[in-house]
Amino acid sequence: MQDGTDSGALRHDQIPEIALAWHRAGRGAVLATVVETWGSAPRQPGSQLVIDASGAIMGSVSGGCVEGAVITEALEALEDGRSRVLTFGVSDETAFAVGLACGGTIRVLVEPVGIGLTEDLLAELVAARAARQPRVYAVHLGRWERRLVGLAYDPLTEAAAVRLRSDRSGLEEGDWFLAVHNPGLRMVIVGAVHIAQALAPMARACGYEVTLIDPRETFGAAARFPGERILDEWPDAALASLGPDARTAVVTLTHDTKLDDPAIRAALASDVFYLGCLGSTRTHAKRLDRLRAAGVPDAQLARIHAPVGLDIGAKTPAEIAVSVLAQITQVLRQGA
CATH class of the missing domain: 3.40.50.720 (NAD(P)-binding Rossmann-like Domain)
Incomplete structure (x- = not known):
């Protein structure tokens, strides 16, 4: 069993673990997460990409059609310490060029680790995942309030429970994005x-x-x-x-x-x-x-x-x- 310190040994679905390892190794880490899609989108809400300060990546938020722009914004986020939500519209012509049937729109949350998304919060999420404990990472896209929703009382508990059962991340009323982290299959x-x-x-x-x-x-x-x-x-x-x-x-x-x-x-x-x-x-x-x-x-x-x-x-x-x-x-x- 890998101990999670070598990101090269981690699986492609262990993006939070890789982000934490890169951050602790001093490489810098930014988490990019799909929060909403319309039309033909190759990746669902909750899909993640992690980027380090050198531009190295693991994971995916679009299948390749917007990754370059996300990486650029991620490097800027490491510099200014600000989280942001990016919106990309992919035209039918561009979509065809990257292998999609038709165009669509993707919104991507970009969070530098250690600033908005704290190391402690990310470490708590990684520990819960390792213990096969379901968690929902909740972030308010206006106030940038963040917390993990588990079994304890929380105003978001009911919405989180529904999303855990359906295994589907997404937006809730009030501009909350709920990212589902179910135990691995x-x-x-x-x-x-x-x-x-x-x-x-x-x-x-x-x-x-x-x-x-x-x-x-x-x-x-x-x-x-x-x-x-x-x-x-x-x-x-x-x-x-x-x-x-x-x-x-x-x-x-x-x-x-x-x-x-x-x-x-x-x-x-x-x-x-x-x-x-x-x-x-x-x-x-x-x-x-x-x-x-x-x-x-x-x-x-x-x-x-x-x-x-x-x-x-x-x-x-x-x-x-x-x-x-x-x-x-x-x-x-x-x-x-």
């Missing part, structure tokens, strides 16, 4: 089988931290899953150690009741937002009978997606992996 795959070989890299590409669980040495061999995190414990014990939460998806693929069933029971005892299980309709009916006999109530059993994946006629392991990831995305973004 995780996927736990039970069964280091051929479908998992395709699913794991696809999930990582979609932003999931992936963990494979399989106590069988032959299946869970590192040579079959180079670079993947593999736990060789029994699935229920492994899941208990991982502490699955509302930002975790669990997929069981072993076709072995001794492994799948304990994993399913452990997942159902948690707040995972998705649980999908491989097997035919007939196999799933037998699975439900076993779980009912073990005392799992029907209300919990209804959370299981089985046969796993969207019905797209998938045949190959890679196609099945596509259907599984598509279904997980659907549940994440649209609800069960």
